Amino acid sequence: MSTITISNLRKLYGGVPAVDGFSLEIPEATVFGLLGPNGAGKTTTFKCMLDLARPSSGSILYDGKPLAPETFERIAYVPERSVLYEWMTVDEHVEMTRRAFTSFDPARAYELLAQFNVDPHKRARALSKGMKTAVMVALAFARNVNIMILDEPTGGLDPVNQRHVLSLMINEAAKGNTVIFSSHQIGQVERAAERIAVMDRGRLILEGLVDDLKADRKIVEGIFPDVSFTLDGIANDARVARTDRTERIVRLLVTAGADEIAAHLSAAGAVGVRVLDLNLEDIFLYAVSPATATADVVAKESST
Amino acid sequence: MPAVLTVDPRSGVPIYLQIIEQIRRSVALGVLQAGEQLPTVKQLAIDLTVNPNTVARAYRELERDRVIETSPGRGSFVRPDGSAEAPKVGAEIGRGALDVALREAKSVGLTRNEVRDLFEAGLERWFPTEAA
Amino acid sequence: MNYVEWLRVRNLLRVVLIILGILLVLAVVLRVSVARYMSPDVWVHQALMNHPGVKVTNVTLPDGTPRTIIDDPAESTRAVIDDHGYKGKRIVITEPSSRAHEENSQVNVGSIQVFETRNGKMTTTVIDTNGAVPMIYYMLLADIVAVIVATILAAPLAREIDGHLEVTLTKPISRVRYALEVIGTDAVGIVAASFLTVVVFYICQLLFESARLDFSGVNARAIVMGLACPMAWYAMLCAATTWLHRSYVAVLGFAWPIVLFIGVLTLIPTHNVVALFVHDVAWVLSRLNPLTYVSFAEPNEHGLLTYTSAGFAQRLSMQILFFVAYGALAIWKWQRVEA
Numbered sequence: 001m002s003t004i005t006i007s008n009l010r011k012l013y014g015g016v017p018a019v020d021g022f023s024l025e026i027p028e029a030t031v032f033g034l035l036g037p038n039g040a041g042k043t044t045t046f047k048c049m050l051d052l053a054r055p056s057s058g059s060i061l062y063d064g065k066p067l068a069p070e071t072f073e074r075i076a077y078v079p080e081r082s083v084l085y086e087w088m089t090v091d092e093h094v095e096m097t098r099r100a101f102t103s104f105d106p107a108r109a110y111e112l113l114a115q116f117n118v119d120p121h122k123r124a125r126a127l128s129k130g131m132k133t134a135v136m137v138a139l140a141f142a143r144n145v146n147i148m149i150l151d152e153p154t155g156g157l158d159p160v161n162q163r164h165v166l167s168l169m170i171n172e173a174a175k176g177n178t179v180i181f182s183s184h185q186i187g188q189v190e191r192a193a194e195r196i197a198v199m200d201r202g203r204l205i206l207e208g209l210v211d212d213l214k215a216d217r218k219i220v221e222g223i224f225p226d227v228s229f230t231l232d233g234i235a236n237d238a239r240v241a242r243t244d245r246t247e248r249i250v251r252l253l254v255t256a257g258a259d260e261i262a263a264h265l266s267a268a269g270a271v272g273v274r275v276l277d278l279n280l281e282d283i284f285l286y287a288v289s290p291a292t293a294t295a296d297v298v299a300k301e302s303s304t
Numbered sequence: 305m306p307a308v309l310t311v312d313p314r315s316g317v318p319i320y321l322q323i324i325e326q327i328r329r330s331v332a333l334g335v336l337q338a339g340e341q342l343p344t345v346k347q348l349a350i351d352l353t354v355n356p357n358t359v360a361r362a363y364r365e366l367e368r369d370r371v372i373e374t375s376p377g378r379g380s381f382v383r384p385d386g387s388a389e390a391p392k393v394g395a396e397i398g399r400g401a402l403d404v405a406l407r408e409a410k411s412v413g414l415t416r417n418e419v420r421d422l423f424e425a426g427l428e429r430w431f432p433t434e435a436a
Numbered sequence: 437m438n439y440v441e442w443l444r445v446r447n448l449l450r451v452v453l454i455i456l457g458i459l460l461v462l463a464v465v466l467r468v469s470v471a472r473y474m475s476p477d478v479w480v481h482q483a484l485m486n487h488p489g490v491k492v493t494n495v496t497l498p499d500g501t502p503r504t505i506i507d508d509p510a511e512s513t514r515a516v517i518d519d520h521g522y523k524g525k526r527i528v529i530t531e532p533s534s535r536a537h538e539e540n541s542q543v544n545v546g547s548i549q550v551f552e553t554r555n556g557k558m559t560t561t562v563i564d565t566n567g568a569v570p571m572i573y574y575m576l577l578a579d580i581v582a583v584i585v586a587t588i589l590a591a592p593l594a595r596e597i598d599g600h601l602e603v604t605l606t607k608p609i610s611r612v613r614y615a616l617e618v619i620g621t622d623a624v625g626i627v628a629a630s631f632l633t634v635v636v637f638y639i640c641q642l643l644f645e646s647a648r649l650d651f652s653g654v655n656a657r658a659i660v661m662g663l664a665c666p667m668a669w670y671a672m673l674c675a676a677t678t679w680l681h682r683s684y685v686a687v688l689g690f691a692w693p694i695v696l697f698i699g700v701l702t703l704i705p706t707h708n709v710v711a712l713f714v715h716d717v718a719w720v721l722s723r724l725n726p727l728t729y730v731s732f733a734e735p736n737e738h739g740l741l742t743y744t745s746a747g748f749a750q751r752l753s754m755q756i757l758f759f760v761a762y763g764a765l766a767i768w769k770w771q772r773v774e775a
Contacts, residue, residue, distance in 0.1 A: 031355055052605055052775035072608040079602040085440060096439050100607045166353055174346040174356045190313035194357045211318040211358065218316075272411035277316020 002028045002063065002074070002146040002178045004049070009058035011044050018044040020202035022058075026180060026195075028146075031173045033193030033210075034182040037288050041202040042182040043080055046151050050077055062147075073103060076140040080151040082132040086125040090118060090135055097139050109142035112168075116161055130156035141168050148172055150181035154188065166192055186281040196280070200288045210280060217278050217286075218258035222270025224248045234264050242286065253286055311352055319354050323362035328371060331382055332394050342372060342380040437624070438617040441592050445625035448588055452581065452629050456636040463640040512558075522646050524566025533559045566645055571655035575662035577637055578630040582666035583727075585629040587688055590673035592618045593770050594684035601775040615767045619674065626666050657748050661730060664755040668726035671762035678766040681773075698722050726758045 004026040011019040019041040026032050036042050047053040049060050051067050062071055084093060098104050113120055116134035133156050154162040169179050169192050183189055198206040227248055235243045242253035254261050258275045266273045311322045330336040345363060349356035363380055366372045374380045409419050493505040506515040518526040533554055543550045551562045593615060596604045641647040673691055677684035701718030704711055722728045729751045
């Protein structure tokens with residue numbers, strides 16, 4: 001069992017909330033992607049989850065219980081920046097991990113290090129940023145755990161190694177473990193994550209299954225013959241999240257019922273009504289930075 | 305199974321739908337024969353580098369649509385009558401493609417006759433009639 | 437025991453061993469170069485050179501010990517040298533009293549003991565080059581090394597806070613236990629450094645003559661205090677660096693100068709109000725320093741370096757108290773630190 005329940009998490013640094021009333025339920029055996037712009041509070045949330053930072057209020061429960069030292073036998077964590085000891089060799093890091101955890105498999109660790117092309121006899125200070133990330137990833141995935149928490153696990157890695165990390169995550173998912181990761185590589189999130197949550201300014205903006213989000217969220221576009229038209233009825237529909245009008249072109253971001261709303265738009269007099277698909281990047285951009293999103297949405301004719 | 309499956313995660317189409325569509329297309333075209341075994345959910349997930357639950361969902365829907373059948377312990381197989389669906393699947397795919405084309409044509413303001421002319425021209429290109 | 441801290445300790449002990457090894461080599465070199473001057477023949481030669489008319493007699497005692505007797509009738513001086521070889525030499529000098537030898541006295545320098553007794557117009561001086569070596573001398577050296585090692589090691593928690601907490605605090609042991617393991621590892625390192633120093637200096641002494649160590653009385657107390665004091669010093673710096681973890685290097689670097697400076701301030705004459713104030717403040721601060729409680733008294737009437745046994749129990753308790761209190765302070769802060 002490995003469900004994680006975050007309830008009303010608040011964390012203030014010097015009076016400024018980095019996380020501001022964030023609640024999330026992460027079911028077991030899921031790959032969960034946490035997205036958000038820089039400074040959204042993702043890393044802070046991870047730190048609170050691991051007792052590296054104490055929440056100002058709110059709670060985080062693992063299977064209904066708060067985190068205890070023993071729980072760390074079941075959790076593997078890859079932080080965002082390198083926490084390796086610069087003066088120690090990779091071998092010594094492997095030994096350190098072996099002594100710290102009972103579920104660690106040194107042979108598997110060396111296998112992974114070889115796959116990432118890391119020389120285990122080197123000292124950490126002689127490694128590039130990507131290799132340091134690779135070491136932390138190898139040490140984490142060589143353990144037999146239920147929960148993996150990965151903060152930007154592909155930072156500094158070349159595309160081959162990035163795909164490698166992705167495969168490792170998918171493997172964990174296939175084993176029925178929970179993987180929570182944050183990444184700016186939306187493509188990776190789209191592949192690996194079953195569920196995502198989008199965070200911005202310490203709050204939860206969006207949450208759900210990736211497939212459902214993609215299936216439901218669409219842009220309904222229509223062109224009106226002249227500038228004098230009203231959209232009141234349509235724009236007030238609860239399923240219309242956003243309305244963009246530029247002269248005679250209207251674009252509605254809908255969270256469900258795209259076809260129905262497209263029909264309404266046609267009935268209102270629009271021509272060339274289209275329903276456009278949104279990929280995860282579009283969904284993300286619309287959620288956090290609508291200005292950027294509107295300019296960049298690539299027209300993808302919906303096939304539904 | 306031949307590596308005909310590719311998925312584009314950046315597309316707006318959910319990955320599970322892409323998988324469903326591609327397996328149906330493979331069955332319709334005979335690339336996947338009746339009774340042929342499909343990869344396990346886990347294996348396909350690793351091959352395609354996508355979430356296993358996405359593959360599982362695709363398989364569930366294919367099973368519901370009677371294209372494949374799954375026996376626990378043995379794996380997933382194309383139904384013996386799966387390819388009997390082939391003409392139906394072909395028709396579905398063709399209709400879908402034409403729908404998209406016609407909708408696009410309409411949205412740029414073409415008339416019915418203009419569309420017909422374009423259609424005849426395209427037909428000649430793709431399905432040339434033998435010179436009598 | 438903590439693996440990472442153990443690696444740090446091991447690396448430091450390697451350096452200590454190298455330095456001690458160099459000292460050992462120097463001792464060997466010294467031994468070889470003064471070898472010539474260690475036998476009575478040389479002294480005899482010198483005496484003969486300086487004072488013609490000196491008579492030298494060589495005798496062998498019943499137990500095989502060679503005895504050299506140097507007689508200088510002109511000066512009424514007589515020296516009898518018993519050469520016990522590796523076990524040292526016993527020299528008895530009889531000479532006319534002069535103002536330099538007015539009282540009976542005993543002086544000890546290391547293993548060399550000198551007794552002077554005055555009998556009327558003549559003074560007898562007995563020199564024993566192989567007296568028992570009080571452990572206190574060894575502990576002095578060992579303590580210097582131990583305190584230096586303790587200073588270098590004394591920021592284990594601060595070093596973890598400096599960018600490694602994500603690894604350190606995600607292990608399946610409680611924070612308190614982690615801190616105790618780390619401190620325990622450092623303690624082993626400090627004791628090991630003391631031990632290595634004692635061993636190396638013992639070997640150095642063995643090069644010159646057989647060494648007899650005296651573990652009794654004041655020496656036993658010296659050993660105990662010699663182990664407790666660096667640990668208390670370590671605990672104090674551990675607390676200071678854990679609280680001031682952002683600048684722990686500066687804390688370690690300035691520890692000694694600050695402590696010395698405060699020590700000096702406690703000695704300033706209190707002629708005026710300002711001086712009195714400064715003195716009092718410095719006095720209070722110095723009470724917080726474990727090293728203040730290790731006092732070496734003046735050499736006593738026999739010239740023996742010692743410290744008063746009175747108050748030893750109290751002073752040892754202070755060291756233990758400091759160790760526990762400062763350690764608790766460090767661990768308290770460690771419990772609250774955030775990544």
